[in-house]
Structure formats: structure tokens, C-alpha cells
Amino acid sequence: MSxxxxxxxxxxxVADVVMFTNxxxxxxxxxxxxxxxxxxxxxxxxxxxTRQVGVVIAVGQSRDDDLSLKDIHAVLDExxxxxxxxxxxxxxxxxxxxxxIGPCMALAFPPFFRQGRTLVRDEDPFxxxxxxxxxxxxxxxxxxxxxIPVEGILMSELRGRFPGSAARIRALLAKGLLEVGEREPGPxxxxxxxxxxxxxxxxxxxxxxxxxGTGTFHSFVLHGITGSGKTEVYLAAANEALRRGRxxxxxxxxxxxxxxxxxxxxxxxxxxVAVFHSGLPEKDRAREFMKVVRDGARFVLxxxxxxxxxxxxxxxxxxxxxxxxxxxxxxxxxxxxxxxGIVRATNNKACVILGSATPSMxxxxxxxxxxxxxxxxxxxxxxxxxxxxxxxxxxTIRGPLSEPLVTEMAAxxxxxxxxLLFINRRGFSAAxxxxxxxxxxxxxxxxxxxxxHRSKGEALCHWCxxxxxxxxxxxxxxxxxxxxxxxxxxxxxxxxxxxFPDSRLLRMxxxxxxxxxxxxxxxxxxxxxxxxxxxxxxxxxxxHDFPHLTLVxxxxxxxxxxxxDFRSGERTFQQIVQVAGRAxxxxxxxxxxxxxxxxxHPLMEAILRHxxxxxxxxxxxxxxxxxxxxxVHLARCVVSADEExxxxxxxxxxxxxxxVPQVEVMGPAPAPISLLRNRHRWHLVLRSRRRGSLHRxxxxxxxxxxxxxxxxxxxxxxxxxx
Ligand code: ADP
Ligand code: ZN
Numbered sequence: 040m041s042x043x044x045x046x047x048x049x050x051x052x053v054a055d056v057v058m059f060t061n062x063x064x065x066x067x068x069x070x071x072x073x074x075x076x077x078x079x080x081x082x083x084x085x086x087x088x089t090r091q092v093g094v095v096i097a098v099g100q101s102r103d104d105d106l107s108l109k110d111i112h113a114v115l116d117e118x119x120x121x122x123x124x125x126x127x128x129x130x131x132x133x134x135x136x137x138x139x140i141g142p143c144m145a146l147a148f149p150p151f152f153r154q155g156r157t158l159v160r161d162e163d164p165f166x167x168x169x170x171x172x173x174x175x176x177x178x179x180x181x182x183x184x185x186x187i188p189v190e191g192i193l194m195s196e197l198r199g200r201f202p203g204s205a206a207r208i209r210a211l212l213a214k215g216l217l218e219v220g221e222r223e224p225g226p227x228x229x230x231x232x233x234x235x236x237x238x239x240x241x242x243x244x245x246x247x248x249x250x251x252g253t254g255t256f257h258s259f260v261l262h263g264i265t266g267s268g269k270t271e272v273y274l275a276a277a278n279e280a281l282r283r284g285r286x287x288x289x290x291x292x293x294x295x296x297x298x299x300x301x302x303x304x305x306x307x308x309x310x311x312v313a314v315f316h317s318g319l320p321e322k323d324r325a326r327e328f329m330k331v332v333r334d335g336a337r338f339v340l341x342x343x344x345x346x347x348x349x350x351x352x353x354x355x356x357x358x359x360x361x362x363x364x365x366x367x368x369x370x371x372x373x374x375x376x377x378x379x380g381i382v383r384a385t386n387n388k389a390c391v392i393l394g395s396a397t398p399s400m401x402x403x404x405x406x407x408x409x410x411x412x413x414x415x416x417x418x419x420x421x422x423x424x425x426x427x428x429x430x431x432x433x434x435t436i437r438g439p440l441s442e443p444l445v446t447e448m449a450a451x452x453x454x455x456x457x458x459l460l461f462i463n464r465r466g467f468s469a470a471x472x473x474x475x476x477x478x479x480x481x482x483x484x485x486x487x488x489x490x491x492h493r494s495k496g497e498a499l500c501h502w503c504x505x506x507x508x509x510x511x512x513x514x515x516x517x518x519x520x521x522x523x524x525x526x527x528x529x530x531x532x533x534x535x536x537x538x539f540p541d542s543r544l545l546r547m548x549x550x551x552x553x554x555x556x557x558x559x560x561x562x563x564x565x566x567x568x569x570x571x572x573x574x575x576x577x578x579x580x581x582x583h584d585f586p587h588l589t590l591v592x593x594x595x596x597x598x599x600x601x602x603x604d605f606r607s608g609e610r611t612f613q614q615i616v617q618v619a620g621r622a623x624x625x626x627x628x629x630x631x632x633x634x635x636x637x638x639x640h641p642l643m644e645a646i647l648r649h650x651x652x653x654x655x656x657x658x659x660x661x662x663x664x665x666x667x668x669x670x671v672h673l674a675r676c677v678v679s680a681d682e683e684x685x686x687x688x689x690x691x692x693x694x695x696x697x698x699v700p701q702v703e704v705m706g707p708a709p710a711p712i713s714l715l716r717n718r719h720r721w722h723l724v725l726r727s728r729r730r731g732s733l734h735r736x737x738x739x740x741x742x743x744x745x746x747x748x749x750x751x752x753x754x755x756x757x758x759x760x761x
Contacts, residue, residue: 061142062139070111081152090112094120120332165219166208167217184217231306237416251283260406274304276392290345296318300340310336310337346379353383358380359394362402369758400669439534452571461577461614464528475520478513489505528548565587565588593618600640600642608657672756681718690722690723697725
């Protein structure tokens with residue numbers, strides 16, 4: 040079959056279709072007269088007695104044995120939405136992650152398109168001013184007209200800037216002062232020039248720009264301390280690729296894609312920028328997608344799934360904060376956008392930049408072994424140095440705030456500067472314990488203690504969302520006095536309120552920041568100086584630049600360290616360095632106070648000295664001794680079932696099937712989370728130095744029948760070991 044066949048009104052053709060649902064096979068359909076499906080476009084076709092939406096992956100001449108095929112019902116797109124290059128990447132993703140081709144293809148489409156809907160072309164016209172004399176306009180109409188840039192604007196964007204302006208736009212169109220026109224793909228806009236680059240920046244930009252100029256694959260690790268100005272390097276490299284007529288994919292972690300980030304990028308890229316973000320309304324996501332497919336936008340700024348954006352001829356891929364775990368998808372297809380970014384750059388003969396202040400161990404290893412070129416940026420922009428770090432021993436201190444921290448906080452507030460307290464758990468306390476029987480209040484569906492959320496008067500399971508009113512008495516023994524233990528953001532906030540009753544507080548965690556709008560408003564409030572103390576989770580640790588912030592307190596440094604996860608040391612270090620990096624980006628006299636129960640731990644020493652290499656060497660030793668990545672490759676299989684016996688039995692069978700030389704099977708054993716949403720879970724972990732062997736073992740496991748109510752989930756290069 041030809042991948043290129045495009046036909047109109049002919050009979051005797053067959054289309055191969057991948058449905059977006061989890062149907063393991065590619066389905067073939069007859070193409071009825073009058074329909075002309077093309078590869079990469081969506082169709083509606085019958086599956087048993089339903090109609091489903093899928094994407095055409097091949098079209099070809101039918102053979103005699105194709106006579107019994109059912110007909111396609113409808114073709115949804117006249118021209119392809121996906122390119123061949125992207126479809127190959129999606130196919131590769133399905134094979135690498137041992138996932139269904141349907142769910143993988145679906146990753147490339149915004150939900151609006153997955154559901155079989157289409158955008159009407161002139162639904163969102165591109166509006167331009169018509170240069171002509173006009174009489175006096177009402178002030179509102181005049182303001183609207185003045186607000187339209189010379190190069191024109193999308194109706195949706197104009198209405199976003201001028202809420203409630205639909206009638207005025209219609210009026211201006213009717214008067215002939217506005218017209219619907221074609222968009223000219225940049226560089227239409229004049230933007231302010233970049234700042235004078237630092238020596239580190241200049242060197243990095245020169246190297247990357249030269250590599251972009253060669254039109255071949257190059258990979259860079261940009262290891263720059265917080266505040267060293269990595270963003271300018273990405274933007275300069277991006278403009279270089281755009282100038283050469285190629286496209287740019289710019290990936291940021293989930294939480295970092297705020298309207299502030301979007302405005303900053305749009306202010307520096309003189310071309311059309313499409314934003315791919317799951318937080319946008321469905322129709323907007325579809326529009327941004329069509330900006331690339333239909334309007335030829337060559338710059339995509341987006342989160343994880345933007346790695347599958349339909350850009351053509353990519354010349355540069357930026358992965359900002361490459362160590363961030365949000366690049367790995369936890370549910371659905373367990374892909375890692377950073378890793379796929381490297382694959383996609385290779386396929387496109389493009390450059391890829393993996394940037395971070397705390398590169399992941401995998402990336403560090405790529406740079407060390409010479410696979411990636413390491414570019415280091417070791418000094419901060421401007422006068423600010425890295426903040427001074429103080430470690431406070433909490434072993435003899437009661438309560439969440441130590442005296443050294445409170446003293447520093449008071450001094451900072453006296454100077455009218457801001458304080459940030461970092462605590463990695465939302466809610467009031469980690470758990471509720473009955474002092475009578477010692478029992479912890481647990482989720483009824485998961486093997487996990489419930490977190491007490493005092494502001495809501497509820498106990499909440501952070502895994503499944505189960506909530507219950509706080510019981511007046513212990514459900515086990517009837518004792519009257521359930522007590523909170525362990526710290527959460529709410530509890531810290533309460534203590535801060537007691538110590539600093541006159542200061543303005545802001546809590547930033549996923550309970551508070553439920554919408555993008557709230558997050559944007561909070562970030563603006565911090566930047567404008569209208570809050571004094573911020574108490575937050577990892578949500579605040581990433582990428583943000585807060586000019587008035589001069590003190591960072593880490594309330595409980597070892598919180599992550601003792602999780603059953605081989606990355607816990609690395610993650611602890613990364614998180615603390617990232618959050619510490621929020622301080623002192625503008626002012627010189629800044630400080631970080633870290634409270635911990637393990638002040639002598641080598642990790643704390645490394646943090647004290649801002650010594651990334653020391654931390655890496657320690658961790659690498661541990662990984663080498665225990666046999667974990669980057670020294671080996673891992674895959675993890677989780678079986679879940681209603682009965683524990685079923686889960687165990689299947690896990691044992693899977694383990695027995697995976698007998699491939701050079702692959703070690705660890706387990707089977709109950710997963711650390713052995714009960715989740717009422718499902719019992721067993722897991723096994725495969726380990727090998729050879730990827731090929733690992734994939735063969737997974738292939739063998741996939742042939743094992745997983746029957747009844749049991750589910751098998753395979754995760755390649757897993758992050759969560761829970
Ligand atoms: P990083 O991502 O490396 O932590 P950023 O890219 O956020 O650092 O840069 C830190 C701050 O320095 C930002 O406010 C940025 O606008 C500013 N900055 C970057 N480069 C320069 C430069 N060459 N001159 C002046 N300011 C700069
Ligand atoms: Zn639960």
C-alpha cells in the first residue's frame with residue numbers, strides 16, 4: 040500500500056484506519072465512491088455496532104479478499120492533520136512503550152478532534168484594519184480599532200483582549216474599517232532587541248546556532264545554575280532556527296506554562312506562536328492546533344503532549360527543566376516527552392537542548408559519556424550571587440518553624456521583602472492518628488492514610504480523591520481524640536499566621552490553585568509585592584522569577600527522601616535546589632534556611648555547598664552498587680485485580696514468561712501501593728543492560744493471557760515505583 044495515495048471519487052480502494060480507542064488492530068475499510076480519505080486525516084467508520092473516529096494510516100488498491108470490508112462512513116478532514124514524520128513517531132512510541140497504537144495516535148490530537156468534531160474555517164477569521172479615512176467613531180469602537188496590530192489578529196484573540204466586543208467588531212466590519220484577510224506568516228513584528236548577553240550565554244548561543252546551521256542532529260545539555268539566563272539561550276537558538284525557515288518546539292513543565300511565560304515568549308519571537316496546553320478550553324486547543332496545520336505557524340510552546348504537535352521540518356527542540364517529572368505521563372501511554380524530544384530531533388535532523396539547573400541522572404550520564412555536548416553556565420546574571428544556605432537541625436525542635444527561620448523571616452519582612460516557605464504536602468497534616476488505639480485513619484479503597492484538610496473539615500485520600508467528614512470518634516476504638524501528625528501546607532500556614540499576624544499570606548498548592556486564572560493571579564500578586572509570605576508545594580519551585588523574594592525556607596527537607604523509589608535522593612536534591620533558586624535572583628543579600636532531621640546526611644552537605652557534582656557522584660555510586668538507571672534499563676509491570684489472589688497468580692505467570700537472557704526479573708511482589716481504588720496490585724520490575732533484551736521479555740509477557748477482571752500495565756523507563 041502506498042502512504043501517499045490520495046484519491047477522489049474512485050472505487051476499489053481500501054483505507055487502513057487506527058481508531059482512537061484501545062483496539063489493538065489496524066482496521067481496514069472499503070472507500071465508497073465519493074469519499075477521498077488521505078493518510079493523516081480522520082474518518083468515521085463502523086466498529087461492531089458503534090461508530091468510531093480514527094486516523095487513516097494507509098490507502099491502497101483493494102484486492103479480491105477485501106470484498107467483505109465495511110464502508111467508511113465519513114471523511115472528516117480534506118487534508119491531513121498529521122504528517123508522515125509524526126505518524127512514524129507515534130508508531131515508534133507505541134512499540135517502544137508497548138502501548139496500543141490507537142491511544143498513541145490519539146496523543147497527537149486535541150480532544151475536540153478526537154471526538155470527531157471539526158472547526159469551521161471562518162469561525163475564527165483573521166481580521167485586518169483597512170487603511171481608509173473614516174469619520175468619527177465612538178470611543179469604544181476607536182479603542183478597539185487602535186487595539187488591532189498592523190499585521191492583523193484572530194477574532195478570538197481580539198475578543199479575548201476586548202471582552203464583550205462582538206457587536207463592535209461586527210459594526211467595524213460593516214463600516215468597512217475591518218476586513219477578513221489572510222495571515223502572513225512572520226517575521227511581521229518588530230520586537231525589542233535581546234539584552235546584552237553574558238559571556239556564558241554568548242558561548243552557548245554561538246555553539247548551538249552553529250549546530251542549527253549544519254542541518255544535522257546535535258544534542259546539547261545546557262546545565263546552567265538557577266538565574267543564569269537559560270531562557271535567553273533557548274530564544275536565541277529558536278530565532279536562529281526560525282530564520283532558517285525551520286520550526287521550533289519549545290517544551291516546558293506543566294506548571295511553568297502560565298500566561299506570564301506565554302507573554303514572555305510571544306514578546307521575543309517575531310513569528311506566530313501556537314500554545315499547546317491541556318489547561319486551555321477544548322476549542323482553543325483545537326484552534327492552536329490548526330494554527331500549525333492550516334496557518335503554517337512554526338513555533339509551538341507547550342507542555343508534555345506538545346512533543347506530538349504537527350510541526351513540519353523541526354530544526355530545534357527545547358526541553359526546559361528537562362529533569363521535571365511532568366514530562367513523564369503517569370497514566371495512559373507512559374511516554375516521556377524529553378526522551379521522545381530527542382528521538383524526534385534525530386528524525387528531523389534537528390538540534391535538541393536539554394536545559395536544567397539540576398539535570399537528571401540520565402541526562403548527566405549522556406553528557407558525561409559524550410553523547411550530548413555539555414554547555415555549562417556557572418554564574419548568575421547581574422549582581423546576584425547564589426544565596427547563602429543555612430542548615431537547621433530539627434531533631435530537638437518542636438513545631439514546624441525553628442527559631443533561626445523565624446528570626447530570618449522577621450528580618451526579611453522588616454526590609455519589606457518576601458519569604459517563601461516550601462513544604463511538599465498539601466493539606467493540614469500527613470495523617471490522623473488515634474492516641475487510644477494507635478490506628479491511623481485510612482482510605483477505604485486504597486492502602487493509604489487520609490490527609491487531614493482542616494479548612495474543609497475533611498479527610499482526603501491524595502491517591503483516589505476519596506473524602507470523608509472528619510470522624511468525631513475513632514472508627515476503630517471509639518476514642519474521642521483523633522490527632523493530626525506530620526505537616527502539610529495548611530498547618531504551616533496556621534503557624535505562620537500565629538507568628539506573623541500582620542503579614543499578608545498566600546498559600547499555593549493544588550487545593551488553592553485550582554484554575555490557571557488563580558495561578559496567574561497569584562504569580563502576579565507575588566511579583567507586584569502584594570503578599571509577604573508564600574507557603575507552597577512544588578508548584579512554586581519551578582521556573583518562576585520573583586523579584587522581591589529574598590528568603591526561602593524549606594520546612595521539612597527529608598520529606599521525599601525515604602520514599603521507596605530509587606530516585607528519591609536525586610529528587611530531594613533537585614527540589615531543594617530549584618526552590619532555593621527562587622531566592623535572590625535580583626538582590627544580592629539573600630538566604631535559604633533548610634530545616635532537617637538529618638543535617639549530617641551527605642545530600643544536605645551537597646546542598647549547603649551548591650555542589651551538584653558531589654550529589655551526582657554519591658548518587659551514581661548508589662545506583663551502580665544497587666543496579667539502577669542510568670547503569671541499567673528498567674521496565675515495570677503492574678497487575679491489578681479485584682482479588683489479591685488473581686493479581687498474584689498473573690504476576691507469577693508473567694514473571695515465568697519473561698525468561699530472556701540478560702534480563703533480570705525482580706519480584707513478583709505486592710506493589711508498594713498494594714491497594715488502589717479497591718484494586719489489589721502486584722508488580723514486577725525487569726532490569727537489563729540491553730534494551731533489545733528488555734523489549735523481548737516484554738513481548739513475551741504481552742503474550743500471557745491476562746484474564747477476567749485483571750489488568751496489566753507495562754511501564755518502560757518507569758518513574759513511579761509505587
Ligand atoms: P534560568 O532559567 O537560567 O534560571 P532565566 O532565564 O529565568 O534564568 O533568567 C533569569 C533572569 O535574568 C530573568 O529575569 C531574565 O530576564 C534575566 N536575564 C537573562 N539574561 C540576561 C542578560 N543577558 N541581561 C540581563 N538580564 C538577563
Ligand atoms: Zn483512596
